[in-house]
Amino acid sequence: MVPLPLIERAQGIYLWDEHGNRYIDASSGPVVSNIGHGNERVAEAMARQARTMDFAYSRLARHRPNIKLSERIARLAGPGFERVSLTSGGSEAMEISIKFLRQHALATGQPRRRRIITCQPSYHGGTIAMLGLSGDETLHPFLDDFTISSEKVPAPFTYRVPDNHTPETYARHCAAALDEKITELGPENVLAFAVEPVGGLATGCMVLSDEYVRSVREICSRHGVFLVFDEILCGTGRTGRFLAAHHWPDALPDLVVMAKGLGSGYTPLGAVLMPAALVDELAQRTGFNFSHTYNANPISCATALAVLDEYDAGDLVRAAEARGKQIRDALLAQRGELSVLGDVRGLGLVMAVEMVAEQAARQPLPAAFEATERVRVHGLDNGLMLYSRRTAGGKYGDWFMLAPPLTISEAECEELVARLCATLKALAAEFRAGPW
């Protein structure tokens, strides 16, 4: 069992437990705390909003924090994402994005468009419907005949590809699989393809290749299928751009869904980014008929505005790129001494470390070793809080997230890497020593 420390205090990149032990928040919880902990200016903005106007229901009234935040996100997201719908978290934002597209299909006379395609593996949220969209074979006993699963196409992994493939040919194969799946289902029946441009724990931060993104954009456009980027984890600057989608400006998705870093842990918040043309068309025809009580909660909106001020003040999007490179380079430089270090992948400050039994052969660690749990124990022993859990039963590999707050300094990165190397050496020693 991995201990669950009782955390009593948090400041910057650090967390302290009840015994005074200090941990670096090396994954920002589950990739949430982008601006770091204990920010007084954000706390003050939250309190100010609570005193001024704590709540107004989005179906009955408009309010300025919502208008300001929506405009600010749209400005940062740029052309193609002029409209923003604010939710209470990631899963809810994914739900809203799909419901929006479905209602748009109905309003524009395409009632058969109801099938969704996603990748195997993938993660799109924890509601029953979003678990159905997520690609995790171990969920079958729970989900089968209980919710409607999406159609799955293979995720374009790059580190470990089938024997007859290179990463490039495999990406082409995976894009072709999407084309075939849409054709097989009948394009008139397909609503959307949803994909994480940079994955989280489901894929160990798999980054879509340029060619793959351009191909799936072309395929979706050709078939009239909406392309949705699930940037719940990787959006809000983590990758070194405000949106991960900005890495492929000539192949933008139709919708982007974001959450986590937008509230940075100070408040639960998510957002769906949409083009004005689609939203205005639906507004004219039927309007959008779905909502949740806390959509665009005023205190959450004020919090996110203060969070975005911190991004500006600290130039955090640019910092993500620089600090990510620093950590990756430092880790890879020590690869020779870290026998379990397989791959370090990701973009900017959203990375995963894949752990292996043997580097050259990229051989996974045995399932019985439970590397995703053990690495957390060694992390805690070495003053690191790491986010990992086994996904898809370890079928695709074992990894943990490496995604500290974007506010991490150069010196703190060095401390993180030193602690991580000690963690990985302890893990390797335990593996070699056996029995486990």
Ligand SMILES: Cc1ncc(COP(=O)(O)O)c(C=O)c1O
């Ligand atoms: C890619 C992705 N999609 C969806 C979700 C669900 O978001 P939430 O946990 O805020 O509901 C997550 C959360 O980890 C995620 O990483």
